[in-house]
Amino acid sequence: MIRANAICKSFAGKQVLSGIDLDIKPGMIFGLLGPSGAGKTTLIKIITGQLGFDSGDVTVFGKNVSDLTGTDKKQIGIMMDDHGVYDRLSCTDNLKIFADIYGIPHSKIISALEEVGLKDAAKKPAMKLSKGMRARLQLARVFMVSPKILFLDEPTSGLDPMTMKYIHKLIQNRKAAGCTIFLTTHNMEEATELCDEVALLNDGKIVDRGNPSEICRRYNHRKAISIHLKTGEDIRLPDGIESADKISSLLKQGKVETIHSSEPTLETVFIELTGRKLENDAEARYA
Amino acid sequence: MRNVAVIIRKQLKDTLKNKTVLIQFIMFPVMTLIMENAISVPDMPELFFTKLFSVMYMGMAPLTSVASIISEEKEKNTLRVLMMANVKPWEYLAGVGIYVWMLCMAGAGIMATGLPASVIPFYLGVMAVGIAISVAMGACIGVFSPNQMVATSLFMPVMMVFSFAPMLAMFNDKIEKVAGIFYTQQLKILINQMSFDGIKPSAVLTVAVNAALALLLFFAAFRKKGLE
Incomplete structure (x- = not known):
């Protein structure tokens, strides 16, 4: 569905993307993870034809990105972090503009608002919506077009957990409907929950890629089991057959409060690979 | 053309809810109606407020x-x-330009209600030219400006010069000479005469040069900044 081969891009002599390769299959949720300034948004802009690149090639729907026609572009939905809505217009009027541009019947507007849970706010001016509702209005704008590919640039950035969960559900529904989704995020939990495949981007380079669980298993160097006892004591045992008797004995004695294997998270893998934290960078951005 | 119509419809809905833009369109037509009907001073030229406010409006x-x-x-x-969404820059600019031009022409139509019927086509023709040049000037500033604050700081002095110079020219000969290089002053002279009789080729040339400059600056701004 989307292929990129050795994409390089620089701004004013600074290399922003370096040798990016991608192969995103139809119907998958692909996550591009990285801290702010890693080049995530730049890559989306290149793949969607908003930005040129220095070398390499990008194909979408099997066509070179520069050869995409208006019809092709109408099958691509893009929700960028910084995209705005018309504040003074109601939710319905906001969607009506794009329904008219895309030639979509107005009956689809209500179903799109219903899908994102904004039916009751249909007549409310966008300026009176909360941040989460605005994000859902933006989603309704791209969902209404029924795109084959959906680009979501940090769709849950700065949202409360409830809204985040709601948006995750909407994204999963789209995937179930056959949509290919390209998601950028700095939220590791979000990536683990939603993505079939992720690529970890740091300083314009992909440092690793694969299924989130596979990546975590691959970097599971410690292979340990952590047990928190009811006495308050923490013990760590090797993750192997040699610990089976000890664990069994503790369980039989009813001493175990919690027990965990110690696979790394995507966050710890990222730190191991780059020496950088994702969330801290993101927090710094909102500070 | 469908996208141009969409932009026009969007602007129409948005303007009705945007008081700062809406007031631009209705202030002078309403003031003209009020002043023409409420103020009558001996020896005041006929249709003084209509002619004065028309130029300021354009x-x-x-x-x-x-x-x-x-x-x-x-x-x-x-x-x-x-x-x-695949709206072309020219479609967007044409939509906004046509919309503003039409709305201003509607305002000019209201201002023309006090004029004799025989001169209304002439008056509207002159207003159409002036409004079109101002639309191009505004598009030039809008394309060049990254945000509203920059746009305001740019259009305020430009607007003051074009709209107030013809009024100040009535009271000062030196200002009149300087104002002569602006399209608003030349069009004001035409509106005062309400006829093409005695029109100087230099006046036509001035308006044409102003229009060409507006377009040239617009294309230069668009080439440099695009619509990003």
């Missing part, structure tokens, strides 16, 4: 509203969404 309303609309869309990133 130099102010289209310029400020086009610049405000474009710069607001840039600032709030809604213009980028339109471009992503």
Whole structure:
């Protein structure tokens, strides 16, 4: 569905993307993870034809990105972090503009608002919506077009957990409907929950890629089991057959409060690979 | 052309809810009606307020509203969404330009209600030219400005010069000479005469040069900044 081969891009002599390769299959949720300034948004802009690149090639729907026609572009939905809505217009009027541009019947507007849970706010001016509702209005704008590919640039950035969960559900529904989704995020939990495949981007380079669980298993160097006892004591045992008797004995004695294997998270893998934290960078951005 | 019509419809809905832009369109027509009917001073030239406010209107309303609309869309990133939806830059600019021009012409129509019927086509023709040039000037500022604050700081002096110079020219000969290089002053002379009789070729040339300059600056701004 989307292929990129050795994409390089620089701004004013600074290399922003370096040798990016991608192969995103139809119907998958692909996550591009990285801290702010890693080049995530730049890559989306290149793949969607908003930005040129220095070398390499990008194909979408099997066509070179520069050869995409208006019809092709109408099958691509893009929700960028910084995209705005018309504040003074109601939710319905906001969607009506794009329904008219895309030639979509107005009956689809209500179903799109219903899908994102904004039916009751249909007549409310966008300026009176909360941040989460605005994000859902933006989603309704791209969902209404029924795109084959959906680009979501940090769709849950700065949202409360409830809204985040709601948006995750909407994204999963789209995937179930056959949509290919390209998601950028700095939220590791979000990536683990939603993505079939992720690529970890740091300083314009992909440092690793694969299924989130596979990546975590691959970097599971410690292979340990952590047990928190009811006495308050923490013990760590090797993750192997040699610990089976000890664990069994503790369980039989009813001493175990919690027990965990110690696979790394995507966050710890990222730190191991780059020496950088994702969330801290993101927090710094909102500070 | 469908996208141009969509932009016009969007602007119409938005303007009705945007008091700062809406007031630009209705202030002078309403003031004209009120002043023409309420004030009567001996020896005051006939249709004094209509002629005076018409020139101020053509130099102010289209310029400020086009610049405000474009710069607001840039600032709030809604213009980028339109471009992503495959609306071409020319479709957007044509939509905004046509919309503002039509709305200003409607305002001019209201201002023309006090004129003798025989001169109304002439008056509207002159206003159409002046409003079109101001639309191009406003588009130039809107395209050049990254946000509304920059647009306001640019269009305020430009608008003041074009709309107030013809009024000040009535009281000062030196200002009149300087104002002569502006299209608003030349069009004011035509509106005062309400006839093409005795029109000087230099006046036509001045208006043409102003129009050409507005277009040239617009294309230069568009080439440099695009609609990003």
